[in-house]
Amino acid sequence: MKNIVILISGGGSNMAAIVRHAQAAHWKQRLGAQVAAVISNKADAQGLVWAREHGIATVVLDHTAYPSREAFDAALMALIDSHDPQGQPALVVLAGFMRILTPDFVAHYDGRLVNIHPSLLPAFTGLHTHQRALDEGCRFAGATVHRVTAELDHGQILDQAVVPVLPGDTAQTLAARVLTQEHLIYPRAIERLLVGGV
Ligand code: GAR
Numbered sequence: 239m240k241n242i243v244i245l246i247s248g249g250g251s252n253m254a255a256i257v258r259h260a261q262a263a264h265w266k267q268r269l270g271a272q273v274a275a276v277i278s279n280k281a282d283a284q285g286l287v288w289a290r291e292h293g294i295a296t297v298v299l300d301h302t303a304y305p306s307r308e309a310f311d312a313a314l315m316a317l318i319d320s321h322d323p324q325g326q327p328a329l330v331v332l333a334g335f336m337r338i339l340t341p342d343f344v345a346h347y348d349g350r351l352v353n354i355h356p357s358l359l360p361a362f363t364g365l366h367t368h369q370r371a372l373d374e375g376c377r378f379a380g381a382t383v384h385r386v387t388a389e390l391d392h393g394q395i396l397d398q399a400v401v402p403v404l405p406g407d408t409a410q411t412l413a414a415r416v417l418t419q420e421h422l423i424y425p426r427a428i429e430r431l432l433v434g435g436v
Pocket of ligand 1: 246247249252253333335355356417
């Protein structure tokens with residue numbers, strides 16, 4: 239079985255979209271793939287509740303309990319790998335996981351680590367992407383699924399979705415429009431990776 243581990247920090251709507259798609263598209267039977275666990279660095283992440291209610295194993299690993307980024311990432315790697323009998327999940331999926339990862343972490347999951355970012359990369363890496371797109375007068379915004387490298391919000395682009403910026407948009411209304419597209423492209427990109435060999 240190809241095990242997928244999803245990391246979240248908050249609402250978990252992308253995680254839920256992936257789990258729903260996995261069930262609807264019969265990943266288990268068709269692709270021999272399953273979401274094995276959802277891990278959050280925040281105990282109050284809303285997505286944990288949804289995952290538990292849908293029978294997915296959840297774990298909290300609180301980053302504030304670790305003395306350094308390196309120590310947290312080492313513990314996180316051990317936890318992720320414990321969710322695969324071979325110690326190598328097929329895919330580690332960042333879905334609103336709001337942590338910068340160490341080069342060691344990224345190297346450990348080389349080729350098996352993907353992220354979704356709420357902008358049309360390479361524009362607007364980092365935070366506050368929607369407000370920055372509005373401030374720049376962009377006519378279009380969107381989201382990008384990409385492989386993760388040691389450089390923040392870089393790495394091979396796997397899929398993108400574009401939405402219009404509409405008159406009167408706020409960062410909130412634009413974020414909501416982009417998020418609906420994230421829910422379409424992220425499960426689709428993961429499925430392509432599973433089919434093609436990660
Ligand atoms: C999503 O918009 C995702 O693209 C973004 O956080 C949101 C998480 O929503 N990720 C980042 O900003 C990563 N730098 P969700 O928890 O409802 O999936």
